[in-house]
Amino acid sequence: MSNEKLPSRAENYSEWYNQVIQRAELADYAPVRGCMVVRPYGWSLWENIQQALDSRFKATGHVNAAFPLFIPMSFLEKEKEHVEGFSPELAVVTIGGGEKLEEPLVVRPTSETIIGYMYSKWIKSYRDLPLLINQWGNVVRWEMRTRLFLRTLEFYWQEGHTAHATAKEAEEETLRMLDIYTRFAVEDAAVPVIPGRKSNSEKFAGAVHSYSIEAMMGDTKALQAGTSHLLGQNFAKAFNIQYLDMNNELQYCWTTSWGVSTRFIGAIIMTHGDDQGLILPPRLAPIQVVIVPIYKNDEERARVMPVVDKIRAALGSIRVKVDDRSELTPGFKFNDWEMRGVPLRLEIGPKDVEKGSVMAARRDVPGREGKSFLPQENIASSVGALLDTIQSSLYEKARAFRDSHITDVTNYEALTTAVQDGWAHAWWCGSADCENRVKEETKATTRCIPMQQPGGTGKCAVCGRDANEKVYFARAY
RNA sequence: CGGGGUGUAGCGCAGUUGGCAGCGCACCGCGUUUGGGACGCGGGGGUCGGCGGUUCAAGUCCGCCCACCCCGACCA
Secondary structure, eight states, rough: OOOOOOTTTTTTTHHHHHHHHTTTTTEOSSSSOOOOEEOEEEHHHHHHHHHHHHHHHHHTTTTEEOOOOOEEEHHHHSSSHHHHGGGGOOOEEEEEEEEEEEEEEOOOOOOOOHHHHHHHHHBBBGOOOOOOEEEEEEEEOOOOOTTTTBBSEEEEEEEEEEEEESSHHHHHHHHHHHHHHIIIIIIISOOOEEEEEEOGGGOTOSSSSEEEEOOOOOOOTTEEEEEEEEEEEEEHHTTTTTEEESSSOOEEEEEEEEEEEEEEEEEEEEHHHHHHHHOTTTOOOSSSSSEEEEEESSSHHHHHHHHHHHOOOOOOSOOEEOOOOTSSOHHHHHHHHTTTTTTTTEEEEHHHHTTEEEEEETTTSGGGGEEEEEEEETTTHHHHHHHHHHHHHHHHHHHHHHHHHHEEEOHHHHHHHHHHHHEEEEEEEOOHHHHHHHHHHSEEEEEESSSSSSOSSSEEEOOEEEEEEEEEEOOBO
Protein backbone atom coordinates (compact mmCIF):
# COMPACT_ATOMS: atom_id res chain seq x y z
CA MET A 1 0.00 0.00 0.00
CA SER A 2 1.32 3.35 -1.00
CA ASN A 3 0.94 6.39 1.23
CA GLU A 4 0.52 8.76 -1.62
CA LYS A 5 -2.83 10.22 -2.56
CA LEU A 6 -4.82 8.90 -5.47
CA PRO A 7 -4.90 10.97 -8.62
CA SER A 8 -8.21 12.84 -8.53
CA ARG A 9 -10.98 11.69 -10.84
CA ALA A 10 -11.09 15.07 -12.54
CA GLU A 11 -7.36 15.00 -13.19
CA ASN A 12 -7.10 11.50 -14.71
CA TYR A 13 -10.16 9.31 -14.47
CA SER A 14 -8.70 6.13 -15.92
CA GLU A 15 -5.59 6.34 -13.76
CA TRP A 16 -7.82 6.88 -10.73
CA TYR A 17 -9.75 3.75 -11.71
CA ASN A 18 -6.63 1.59 -12.15
CA GLN A 19 -5.10 2.71 -8.88
CA VAL A 20 -8.25 2.34 -6.80
CA ILE A 21 -8.54 -1.28 -7.87
CA GLN A 22 -4.98 -2.09 -6.99
CA ARG A 23 -4.81 -0.12 -3.76
CA ALA A 24 -8.13 -1.46 -2.52
CA GLU A 25 -6.79 -4.92 -3.40
CA LEU A 26 -9.76 -5.86 -5.55
CA ALA A 27 -7.60 -7.20 -8.37
CA ASP A 28 -4.10 -7.25 -9.79
CA TYR A 29 -2.55 -7.73 -13.20
CA ALA A 30 -1.76 -11.33 -14.12
CA PRO A 31 1.48 -12.27 -15.93
CA VAL A 32 -0.52 -12.79 -19.14
CA ARG A 33 -1.50 -9.64 -21.03
CA GLY A 34 -5.11 -8.69 -20.50
CA CYS A 35 -5.72 -11.15 -17.69
CA MET A 36 -6.46 -10.26 -14.10
CA VAL A 37 -6.22 -11.89 -10.72
CA VAL A 38 -9.30 -11.23 -8.62
CA ARG A 39 -7.94 -10.83 -5.11
CA PRO A 40 -9.82 -12.04 -2.00
CA TYR A 41 -11.44 -8.67 -1.29
CA GLY A 42 -12.63 -8.37 -4.90
CA TRP A 43 -13.78 -11.95 -5.01
CA SER A 44 -15.70 -11.50 -1.79
CA LEU A 45 -17.53 -8.60 -3.43
CA TRP A 46 -18.21 -10.83 -6.44
CA GLU A 47 -19.56 -13.56 -4.14
CA ASN A 48 -22.02 -11.07 -2.69
CA ILE A 49 -23.05 -10.05 -6.20
CA GLN A 50 -23.46 -13.73 -7.09
CA GLN A 51 -25.61 -14.37 -4.07
CA ALA A 52 -27.83 -11.36 -4.73
CA LEU A 53 -28.39 -12.40 -8.35
CA ASP A 54 -28.59 -16.13 -7.69
CA SER A 55 -31.34 -15.77 -5.13
CA ARG A 56 -33.35 -13.73 -7.64
CA PHE A 57 -32.81 -16.40 -10.31
CA LYS A 58 -33.89 -19.19 -7.98
CA ALA A 59 -36.95 -17.24 -6.92
CA THR A 60 -38.06 -17.17 -10.57
CA GLY A 61 -37.65 -20.90 -11.13
CA HIS A 62 -34.14 -21.13 -12.55
CA VAL A 63 -31.64 -23.83 -11.60
CA ASN A 64 -27.84 -23.91 -11.87
CA ALA A 65 -25.72 -26.34 -13.87
CA ALA A 66 -22.22 -26.45 -15.36
CA PHE A 67 -21.29 -26.90 -19.03
CA PRO A 68 -17.79 -27.53 -20.43
CA LEU A 69 -15.14 -24.92 -21.09
CA PHE A 70 -14.23 -26.44 -24.46
CA ILE A 71 -16.55 -26.23 -27.45
CA PRO A 72 -15.96 -27.97 -30.79
CA MET A 73 -15.13 -25.36 -33.43
CA SER A 74 -17.86 -26.72 -35.68
CA PHE A 75 -20.52 -25.78 -33.10
CA LEU A 76 -19.69 -22.11 -33.38
CA GLU A 77 -20.00 -22.32 -37.15
CA LYS A 78 -23.58 -23.55 -37.05
CA GLU A 79 -25.06 -20.12 -36.45
CA LYS A 80 -23.85 -17.70 -39.10
CA GLU A 81 -24.12 -14.37 -37.29
CA HIS A 82 -22.81 -15.93 -34.11
CA VAL A 83 -19.56 -17.16 -35.63
CA GLU A 84 -19.09 -13.92 -37.56
CA GLY A 85 -19.49 -11.96 -34.36
CA PHE A 86 -17.17 -14.04 -32.25
CA SER A 87 -14.52 -15.49 -34.56
CA PRO A 88 -12.11 -12.53 -34.25
CA GLU A 89 -11.92 -12.97 -30.51
CA LEU A 90 -11.71 -16.73 -30.06
CA ALA A 91 -8.98 -18.59 -28.22
CA VAL A 92 -8.58 -21.97 -29.91
CA VAL A 93 -6.89 -25.11 -28.62
CA THR A 94 -5.25 -27.10 -31.40
CA ILE A 95 -2.99 -29.42 -29.41
CA GLY A 96 -3.99 -31.78 -26.60
CA GLY A 97 -1.74 -34.28 -24.86
CA GLY A 98 1.04 -33.42 -27.27
CA GLU A 99 -1.01 -34.38 -30.33
CA LYS A 100 -2.62 -32.15 -32.89
CA LEU A 101 -6.39 -32.34 -32.40
CA GLU A 102 -8.67 -33.74 -35.10
CA GLU A 103 -10.97 -30.76 -34.55
CA PRO A 104 -9.85 -27.55 -32.83
CA LEU A 105 -11.56 -26.73 -29.54
CA VAL A 106 -12.74 -23.23 -28.82
CA VAL A 107 -12.42 -21.91 -25.28
CA ARG A 108 -15.99 -20.76 -24.75
CA PRO A 109 -16.63 -17.08 -25.43
CA THR A 110 -20.25 -17.79 -24.36
CA SER A 111 -22.16 -21.06 -24.26
CA GLU A 112 -25.21 -20.78 -26.52
CA THR A 113 -23.88 -23.41 -28.90
CA ILE A 114 -22.89 -26.16 -26.51
CA ILE A 115 -25.96 -25.61 -24.38
CA GLY A 116 -28.10 -25.63 -27.54
CA TYR A 117 -26.58 -28.96 -28.47
CA MET A 118 -27.45 -30.41 -25.07
CA TYR A 119 -30.93 -28.91 -25.09
CA SER A 120 -31.65 -30.68 -28.38
CA LYS A 121 -30.92 -33.96 -26.60
CA TRP A 122 -32.93 -33.15 -23.49
CA ILE A 123 -36.03 -31.54 -24.93
CA LYS A 124 -38.56 -33.92 -26.51
CA SER A 125 -41.97 -32.69 -25.49
CA TYR A 126 -43.81 -29.52 -24.56
CA ARG A 127 -43.83 -31.10 -21.10
CA ASP A 128 -40.05 -30.50 -20.90
CA LEU A 129 -40.59 -26.76 -21.31
CA PRO A 130 -39.74 -24.23 -20.23
CA LEU A 131 -36.17 -25.26 -19.48
CA LEU A 132 -34.57 -22.64 -17.25
CA ILE A 133 -30.86 -23.19 -16.59
CA ASN A 134 -28.17 -20.80 -15.39
CA GLN A 135 -24.44 -21.33 -15.26
CA TRP A 136 -21.82 -19.50 -13.18
CA GLY A 137 -18.46 -19.68 -14.90
CA ASN A 138 -15.71 -18.04 -16.84
CA VAL A 139 -15.37 -17.26 -20.53
CA VAL A 140 -12.56 -16.07 -22.80
CA ARG A 141 -12.69 -13.38 -25.46
CA TRP A 142 -9.44 -12.29 -27.07
CA GLU A 143 -9.85 -8.54 -26.81
CA MET A 144 -7.45 -5.98 -28.24
CA ARG A 145 -7.55 -3.45 -25.45
CA THR A 146 -8.19 -4.52 -21.90
CA ARG A 147 -9.05 -2.84 -18.59
CA LEU A 148 -9.33 -4.48 -15.18
CA PHE A 149 -12.92 -5.73 -14.70
CA LEU A 150 -14.26 -3.79 -17.69
CA ARG A 151 -12.66 -5.87 -20.41
CA THR A 152 -10.26 -8.71 -19.73
CA LEU A 153 -9.43 -11.74 -21.86
CA GLU A 154 -10.97 -14.01 -19.30
CA PHE A 155 -13.86 -12.92 -17.15
CA TYR A 156 -16.33 -14.43 -14.70
CA TRP A 157 -20.06 -14.21 -15.17
CA GLN A 158 -23.34 -15.99 -15.11
CA GLU A 159 -25.11 -16.97 -18.30
CA GLY A 160 -28.74 -18.03 -18.21
CA HIS A 161 -30.06 -20.12 -21.08
CA THR A 162 -33.74 -20.88 -21.42
CA ALA A 163 -35.94 -22.68 -23.93
CA HIS A 164 -39.66 -22.06 -24.36
CA ALA A 165 -42.59 -23.37 -26.35
CA THR A 166 -43.73 -20.01 -27.68
CA ALA A 167 -42.31 -16.72 -28.84
CA LYS A 168 -44.42 -14.95 -26.27
CA GLU A 169 -42.99 -16.95 -23.36
CA ALA A 170 -39.43 -16.37 -24.57
CA GLU A 171 -40.11 -12.66 -24.90
CA GLU A 172 -41.54 -12.58 -21.38
CA GLU A 173 -38.49 -14.41 -20.03
CA THR A 174 -36.12 -11.99 -21.76
CA LEU A 175 -37.88 -9.03 -20.21
CA ARG A 176 -38.27 -10.75 -16.82
CA MET A 177 -34.49 -11.16 -16.61
CA LEU A 178 -33.91 -7.59 -17.75
CA ASP A 179 -36.16 -6.55 -14.88
CA ILE A 180 -34.26 -8.75 -12.42
CA TYR A 181 -31.01 -7.13 -13.52
CA THR A 182 -32.55 -3.70 -13.11
CA ARG A 183 -33.74 -4.48 -9.61
CA PHE A 184 -30.42 -6.03 -8.64
CA ALA A 185 -28.58 -2.93 -9.88
CA VAL A 186 -30.92 -0.50 -8.14
CA GLU A 187 -31.70 -2.34 -4.92
CA ASP A 188 -28.48 -4.24 -4.20
CA ALA A 189 -25.76 -2.20 -5.92
CA ALA A 190 -27.42 1.24 -5.65
CA VAL A 191 -26.49 1.72 -9.31
CA PRO A 192 -29.19 3.55 -11.27
CA VAL A 193 -29.68 1.97 -14.69
CA ILE A 194 -31.78 2.47 -17.76
CA PRO A 195 -33.24 -0.73 -19.17
CA GLY A 196 -33.79 -0.76 -22.89
CA ARG A 197 -33.42 -2.50 -26.22
CA LYS A 198 -30.21 -2.48 -28.21
CA SER A 199 -30.11 -1.17 -31.76
CA ASN A 200 -29.43 -3.68 -34.53
CA SER A 201 -25.79 -2.74 -34.76
CA GLU A 202 -25.28 -3.15 -31.02
CA LYS A 203 -27.12 -6.42 -30.53
CA PHE A 204 -25.64 -9.81 -29.64
CA ALA A 205 -24.35 -11.93 -32.53
CA GLY A 206 -27.19 -14.34 -33.27
CA ALA A 207 -29.97 -12.60 -31.32
CA VAL A 208 -33.30 -11.34 -32.61
CA HIS A 209 -33.32 -8.62 -29.97
CA SER A 210 -30.86 -7.69 -27.25
CA TYR A 211 -31.78 -5.75 -24.16
CA SER A 212 -29.42 -4.14 -21.67
CA ILE A 213 -29.21 -2.09 -18.55
CA GLU A 214 -27.08 1.00 -19.06
CA ALA A 215 -25.35 2.84 -16.23
CA MET A 216 -23.56 6.19 -16.19
CA MET A 217 -20.05 6.19 -14.76
CA GLY A 218 -18.44 9.06 -12.85
CA ASP A 219 -16.87 10.41 -16.07
CA THR A 220 -20.35 10.35 -17.72
CA LYS A 221 -19.45 7.48 -20.04
CA ALA A 222 -22.01 4.70 -20.34
CA LEU A 223 -21.42 1.13 -19.24
CA GLN A 224 -23.52 -1.81 -20.34
CA ALA A 225 -23.98 -3.54 -17.01
CA GLY A 226 -26.08 -6.54 -18.01
CA THR A 227 -27.70 -8.01 -21.10
CA SER A 228 -30.70 -10.18 -21.93
CA HIS A 229 -31.17 -11.64 -25.40
CA LEU A 230 -34.20 -12.93 -27.24
CA LEU A 231 -32.68 -15.52 -29.54
CA GLY A 232 -35.88 -16.39 -31.39
CA GLN A 233 -35.52 -19.74 -33.15
CA ASN A 234 -32.04 -18.99 -34.50
CA PHE A 235 -30.17 -21.34 -32.19
CA ALA A 236 -33.06 -23.81 -32.05
CA LYS A 237 -32.82 -24.21 -35.83
CA ALA A 238 -29.02 -24.37 -35.80
CA PHE A 239 -29.02 -27.09 -33.12
CA ASN A 240 -32.36 -28.78 -33.74
CA ILE A 241 -33.90 -27.90 -30.42
CA GLN A 242 -37.36 -29.30 -31.14
CA TYR A 243 -40.34 -30.52 -29.16
CA LEU A 244 -43.64 -32.24 -29.87
CA ASP A 245 -46.56 -30.00 -29.09
CA MET A 246 -49.96 -31.07 -27.79
CA ASN A 247 -51.06 -31.90 -31.32
CA ASN A 248 -48.11 -34.24 -31.78
CA GLU A 249 -46.47 -31.82 -34.20
CA LEU A 250 -42.75 -31.08 -34.16
CA GLN A 251 -41.91 -27.44 -33.29
CA TYR A 252 -38.74 -25.44 -32.84
CA CYS A 253 -38.16 -23.96 -29.39
CA TRP A 254 -37.74 -20.28 -28.68
CA THR A 255 -34.63 -19.54 -26.63
CA THR A 256 -33.14 -16.73 -24.55
CA SER A 257 -29.81 -15.99 -22.90
CA TRP A 258 -28.80 -13.36 -20.38
CA GLY A 259 -25.66 -12.44 -18.45
CA VAL A 260 -24.00 -10.25 -15.87
CA SER A 261 -20.24 -10.34 -15.47
CA THR A 262 -17.41 -9.17 -13.23
CA ARG A 263 -17.66 -6.01 -15.31
CA PHE A 264 -20.38 -5.05 -12.86
CA ILE A 265 -17.65 -4.53 -10.27
CA GLY A 266 -16.28 -1.84 -12.58
CA ALA A 267 -19.75 -0.29 -12.61
CA ILE A 268 -19.84 -0.16 -8.83
CA ILE A 269 -16.35 1.36 -8.64
CA MET A 270 -17.10 4.07 -11.19
CA THR A 271 -20.61 4.84 -9.98
CA HIS A 272 -19.85 5.40 -6.32
CA GLY A 273 -16.10 5.95 -5.91
CA ASP A 274 -14.68 9.34 -4.93
CA ASP A 275 -11.24 10.93 -4.70
CA GLN A 276 -10.57 9.07 -1.44
CA GLY A 277 -11.12 5.71 -3.13
CA LEU A 278 -13.81 3.10 -3.34
CA ILE A 279 -17.30 3.42 -1.89
CA LEU A 280 -19.17 0.13 -1.69
CA PRO A 281 -22.94 -0.18 -1.32
CA PRO A 282 -23.70 -1.71 2.11
CA ARG A 283 -25.76 -4.58 0.69
CA LEU A 284 -22.81 -5.89 -1.32
CA ALA A 285 -19.81 -4.71 0.72
CA PRO A 286 -17.58 -7.57 1.94
CA ILE A 287 -17.04 -5.54 5.11
CA GLN A 288 -20.00 -3.38 6.08
CA VAL A 289 -18.53 -1.95 9.28
CA VAL A 290 -14.92 -1.58 10.33
CA ILE A 291 -14.14 -0.94 13.98
CA VAL A 292 -10.94 0.98 14.73
CA PRO A 293 -9.96 0.80 18.41
CA ILE A 294 -8.18 3.90 19.74
CA TYR A 295 -5.72 3.81 22.62
CA LYS A 296 -2.45 5.40 23.70
CA ASN A 297 -1.05 2.70 25.97
CA ASP A 298 -1.66 -0.74 27.43
CA GLU A 299 -3.83 0.61 30.19
CA GLU A 300 -6.17 2.30 27.71
CA ARG A 301 -6.06 -0.71 25.44
CA ALA A 302 -7.20 -2.90 28.31
CA ARG A 303 -10.22 -0.65 28.83
CA VAL A 304 -11.07 -0.21 25.12
CA MET A 305 -10.82 -3.74 23.77
CA PRO A 306 -13.58 -5.31 25.88
CA VAL A 307 -15.97 -2.65 24.59
CA VAL A 308 -14.82 -3.31 21.02
CA ASP A 309 -15.52 -7.01 21.50
CA LYS A 310 -18.88 -6.27 23.04
CA ILE A 311 -19.91 -4.03 20.13
CA ARG A 312 -18.74 -6.53 17.56
CA ALA A 313 -20.78 -9.26 19.22
CA ALA A 314 -23.81 -6.98 19.47
CA LEU A 315 -23.67 -6.26 15.71
CA GLY A 316 -24.64 -9.88 15.10
CA SER A 317 -25.07 -10.72 11.43
CA ILE A 318 -23.65 -7.41 10.16
CA ARG A 319 -20.34 -8.04 8.38
CA VAL A 320 -17.80 -6.49 10.77
CA LYS A 321 -14.02 -6.23 10.74
CA VAL A 322 -12.04 -5.16 13.81
CA ASP A 323 -8.78 -3.52 12.76
CA ASP A 324 -6.56 -4.33 15.73
CA ARG A 325 -3.26 -3.99 13.88
CA SER A 326 -0.96 -2.57 16.53
CA GLU A 327 1.75 -1.24 14.25
CA LEU A 328 -0.44 1.32 12.50
CA THR A 329 -1.88 4.60 13.71
CA PRO A 330 -5.63 5.21 13.65
CA GLY A 331 -5.17 7.94 11.05
CA PHE A 332 -3.56 5.50 8.66
CA LYS A 333 -6.35 2.99 9.22
CA PHE A 334 -9.02 5.60 8.49
CA ASN A 335 -7.49 6.33 5.13
CA ASP A 336 -6.88 2.67 4.42
CA TRP A 337 -10.50 1.61 4.98
CA GLU A 338 -11.77 4.62 3.11
CA MET A 339 -9.66 3.52 0.14
CA ARG A 340 -11.29 0.09 0.41
CA GLY A 341 -14.76 1.60 0.45
CA VAL A 342 -16.09 0.21 3.75
CA PRO A 343 -19.44 2.02 4.13
CA LEU A 344 -19.29 2.67 7.88
CA ARG A 345 -16.43 3.06 10.36
CA LEU A 346 -16.81 2.90 14.11
CA GLU A 347 -14.09 4.45 16.29
CA ILE A 348 -13.99 3.29 19.86
CA GLY A 349 -11.59 4.98 22.30
CA PRO A 350 -11.27 5.86 25.98
CA LYS A 351 -13.79 8.71 25.67
CA ASP A 352 -16.37 6.33 24.24
CA VAL A 353 -15.74 3.84 27.02
CA GLU A 354 -16.52 6.59 29.54
CA LYS A 355 -19.54 8.00 27.75
CA GLY A 356 -21.06 4.71 26.57
CA SER A 357 -20.84 5.86 22.96
CA VAL A 358 -19.08 5.03 19.71
CA MET A 359 -18.02 7.41 16.95
CA ALA A 360 -19.59 6.51 13.59
CA ALA A 361 -18.14 7.87 10.33
CA ARG A 362 -20.02 7.49 7.06
CA ARG A 363 -17.87 6.71 4.03
CA ASP A 364 -20.28 8.48 1.70
CA VAL A 365 -20.15 11.76 3.67
CA PRO A 366 -16.50 12.84 4.00
CA GLY A 367 -15.06 14.67 6.97
CA ARG A 368 -16.68 15.90 10.14
CA GLU A 369 -20.10 16.12 8.56
CA GLY A 370 -20.30 12.35 8.22
CA LYS A 371 -19.39 11.70 11.84
CA SER A 372 -21.80 11.19 14.69
CA PHE A 373 -21.88 9.63 18.13
CA LEU A 374 -24.02 6.55 18.57
CA PRO A 375 -25.01 5.17 21.97
CA GLN A 376 -23.66 1.69 22.68
CA GLU A 377 -27.21 0.72 23.61
CA ASN A 378 -29.08 -0.86 20.68
CA ILE A 379 -26.00 -0.51 18.49
CA ALA A 380 -27.21 -3.17 16.02
CA SER A 381 -30.37 -1.30 15.13
CA SER A 382 -28.73 2.14 14.91
CA VAL A 383 -25.91 0.77 12.74
CA GLY A 384 -28.41 -1.16 10.61
CA ALA A 385 -30.43 2.00 10.09
CA LEU A 386 -27.31 3.95 9.19
CA LEU A 387 -26.31 1.32 6.62
CA ASP A 388 -29.78 1.57 5.07
CA THR A 389 -29.44 5.34 4.93
CA ILE A 390 -26.05 5.03 3.23
CA GLN A 391 -27.46 2.52 0.74
CA SER A 392 -30.29 4.80 -0.29
CA SER A 393 -28.27 8.00 -0.33
CA LEU A 394 -25.68 6.36 -2.58
CA TYR A 395 -28.45 5.55 -5.02
CA GLU A 396 -29.94 9.02 -4.84
CA LYS A 397 -26.59 10.69 -5.32
CA ALA A 398 -25.78 8.54 -8.35
CA ARG A 399 -29.23 9.10 -9.84
CA ALA A 400 -28.98 12.86 -9.39
CA PHE A 401 -25.55 12.87 -11.02
CA ARG A 402 -26.80 10.83 -13.95
CA ASP A 403 -29.94 12.87 -14.48
CA SER A 404 -28.01 16.12 -14.41
CA HIS A 405 -25.82 14.78 -17.22
CA ILE A 406 -28.62 13.70 -19.54
CA THR A 407 -29.80 16.25 -22.05
CA ASP A 408 -32.93 16.06 -24.16
CA VAL A 409 -31.90 17.17 -27.62
CA THR A 410 -33.84 17.82 -30.80
CA ASN A 411 -31.11 18.65 -33.29
CA TYR A 412 -27.73 17.38 -34.34
CA GLU A 413 -25.66 20.20 -32.94
CA ALA A 414 -27.21 19.85 -29.49
CA LEU A 415 -26.65 16.09 -29.70
CA THR A 416 -22.94 16.41 -30.44
CA THR A 417 -22.55 18.90 -27.61
CA ALA A 418 -24.45 16.75 -25.12
CA VAL A 419 -22.35 13.64 -25.65
CA GLN A 420 -19.14 15.51 -24.88
CA ASP A 421 -20.01 15.46 -21.18
CA GLY A 422 -23.06 13.27 -20.74
CA TRP A 423 -25.79 11.43 -22.59
CA ALA A 424 -28.11 12.71 -25.25
CA HIS A 425 -31.75 11.62 -25.17
CA ALA A 426 -33.13 12.02 -28.66
CA TRP A 427 -35.64 10.91 -31.22
CA TRP A 428 -34.04 8.50 -33.65
CA CYS A 429 -35.32 7.25 -36.99
CA GLY A 430 -33.74 3.85 -36.46
CA SER A 431 -31.29 3.94 -39.36
CA ALA A 432 -27.75 2.67 -39.05
CA ASP A 433 -26.57 5.61 -41.17
CA CYS A 434 -27.56 8.03 -38.45
CA GLU A 435 -25.87 5.88 -35.80
CA ASN A 436 -22.72 5.72 -37.87
CA ARG A 437 -22.60 9.42 -38.48
CA VAL A 438 -22.82 10.12 -34.76
CA LYS A 439 -20.23 7.46 -33.98
CA GLU A 440 -17.73 8.75 -36.52
CA GLU A 441 -18.13 12.37 -35.60
CA THR A 442 -18.44 12.12 -31.80
CA LYS A 443 -17.46 8.55 -30.77
CA ALA A 444 -20.88 8.23 -29.14
CA THR A 445 -23.07 5.23 -29.94
CA THR A 446 -26.68 4.38 -29.29
CA ARG A 447 -26.76 2.81 -25.84
CA CYS A 448 -30.33 1.66 -25.71
CA ILE A 449 -33.86 2.42 -26.76
CA PRO A 450 -35.30 2.72 -23.26
CA MET A 451 -38.33 0.66 -22.30
CA GLN A 452 -39.84 3.84 -20.97
CA GLN A 453 -40.90 5.83 -24.05
CA PRO A 454 -42.63 9.19 -24.06
CA GLY A 455 -45.15 8.02 -26.67
CA GLY A 456 -46.06 9.88 -29.82
CA THR A 457 -43.58 10.62 -32.58
CA GLY A 458 -40.86 13.14 -33.32
CA LYS A 459 -38.11 14.02 -35.76
CA CYS A 460 -34.78 12.18 -35.78
CA ALA A 461 -32.20 14.42 -34.12
CA VAL A 462 -29.63 13.35 -36.71
CA CYS A 463 -31.45 13.41 -40.06
CA GLY A 464 -34.77 15.07 -39.30
CA ARG A 465 -36.90 12.24 -40.68
CA ASP A 466 -39.88 10.84 -38.81
CA ALA A 467 -39.00 8.88 -35.69
CA ASN A 468 -41.19 6.92 -33.30
CA GLU A 469 -38.69 6.02 -30.60
CA LYS A 470 -36.30 7.90 -28.38
CA VAL A 471 -32.79 6.60 -27.77
CA TYR A 472 -29.75 7.43 -25.64
CA PHE A 473 -26.54 8.36 -27.38
CA ALA A 474 -23.35 8.26 -25.27
CA ARG A 475 -19.69 7.49 -25.32
CA ALA A 476 -19.34 4.05 -23.81
CA TYR A 477 -16.83 1.67 -22.22
C1' C B 1 -2.57 -5.11 -36.65
C1' G B 2 -0.73 0.38 -37.51
C1' G B 3 1.41 4.95 -34.60
C1' G B 4 3.97 6.47 -29.93
C1' G B 5 6.39 5.16 -25.26
C1' U B 6 8.70 2.26 -21.30
C1' G B 7 11.65 -1.99 -19.40
C1' U B 8 17.25 -1.16 -13.16
C1' A B 9 14.78 -4.40 -5.67
C1' G B 10 7.56 -5.56 -4.37
C1' C B 11 6.21 -0.17 -6.20
C1' G B 12 8.09 4.71 -7.99
C1' C B 13 12.61 6.25 -9.96
C1' A B 14 18.24 7.96 -10.37
C1' G B 15 22.55 5.99 -12.48
C1' U B 16 27.58 11.45 -15.39
C1' U B 17 32.67 10.32 -20.34
C1' G B 18 31.80 2.64 -20.38
C1' G B 19 35.11 1.82 -14.35
C1' C B 20 32.44 -1.26 -6.81
C1' A B 21 24.40 -1.06 -8.78
C1' G B 22 21.91 3.37 -5.75
C1' C B 23 17.62 6.56 -3.58
C1' G B 24 12.42 7.04 -1.67
C1' C B 25 8.31 4.13 -0.24
C1' A B 26 7.05 -0.82 1.13
C1' C B 27 9.13 -5.19 3.99
C1' C B 28 11.91 -7.45 8.76
C1' G B 29 13.95 -6.44 14.12
C1' C B 30 14.17 -3.23 18.60
C1' G B 31 12.40 1.06 21.11
C1' U B 32 9.30 5.32 21.51
C1' U B 33 4.31 6.52 19.38
C1' U B 34 -1.37 6.03 18.44
C1' G B 35 -9.16 10.29 18.17
C1' G B 36 -7.20 11.83 10.33
C1' G B 37 -1.70 8.97 6.41
C1' A B 38 4.12 8.82 13.46
C1' C B 39 9.51 8.70 14.47
C1' G B 40 14.59 6.91 15.65
C1' C B 41 18.27 3.19 15.13
C1' G B 42 19.58 -1.39 12.82
C1' G B 43 18.63 -4.97 8.74
C1' G B 44 17.12 -8.17 4.32
C1' G B 45 16.17 -7.91 -0.76
C1' G B 46 19.02 -7.38 -7.89
C1' U B 47 19.96 -12.79 -13.97
C1' C B 48 19.86 -4.02 -14.70
C1' G B 49 13.48 -7.65 -19.88
C1' G B 50 16.21 -11.72 -23.07
C1' C B 51 19.99 -13.31 -26.56
C1' G B 52 24.20 -11.98 -29.23
C1' G B 53 28.17 -8.37 -30.46
C1' U B 54 32.11 -4.34 -29.48
C1' U B 55 35.64 -3.69 -25.27
C1' C B 56 40.80 -4.92 -20.51
C1' A B 57 35.83 -3.61 -18.60
C1' A B 58 28.67 -2.91 -20.58
C1' G B 59 22.87 -0.96 -16.63
C1' U B 60 25.51 2.49 -20.04
C1' C B 61 27.63 1.52 -26.99
C1' C B 62 25.62 -1.71 -31.43
C1' G B 63 22.12 -5.59 -33.46
C1' C B 64 18.05 -8.83 -33.02
C1' C B 65 14.04 -10.55 -30.09
C1' C B 66 10.35 -10.27 -26.07
C1' A B 67 6.97 -8.01 -22.73
C1' C B 68 3.99 -4.19 -20.98
C1' C B 69 1.61 0.73 -21.27
C1' C B 70 -0.82 4.82 -24.13
C1' C B 71 -3.49 6.30 -28.87
C1' G B 72 -6.56 4.24 -33.23
C1' A B 73 -9.90 -0.26 -35.96
C1' C B 74 -13.34 -4.67 -32.40
C1' C B 75 -16.07 -5.62 -27.62
C1' A B 76 -19.78 -8.06 -21.65
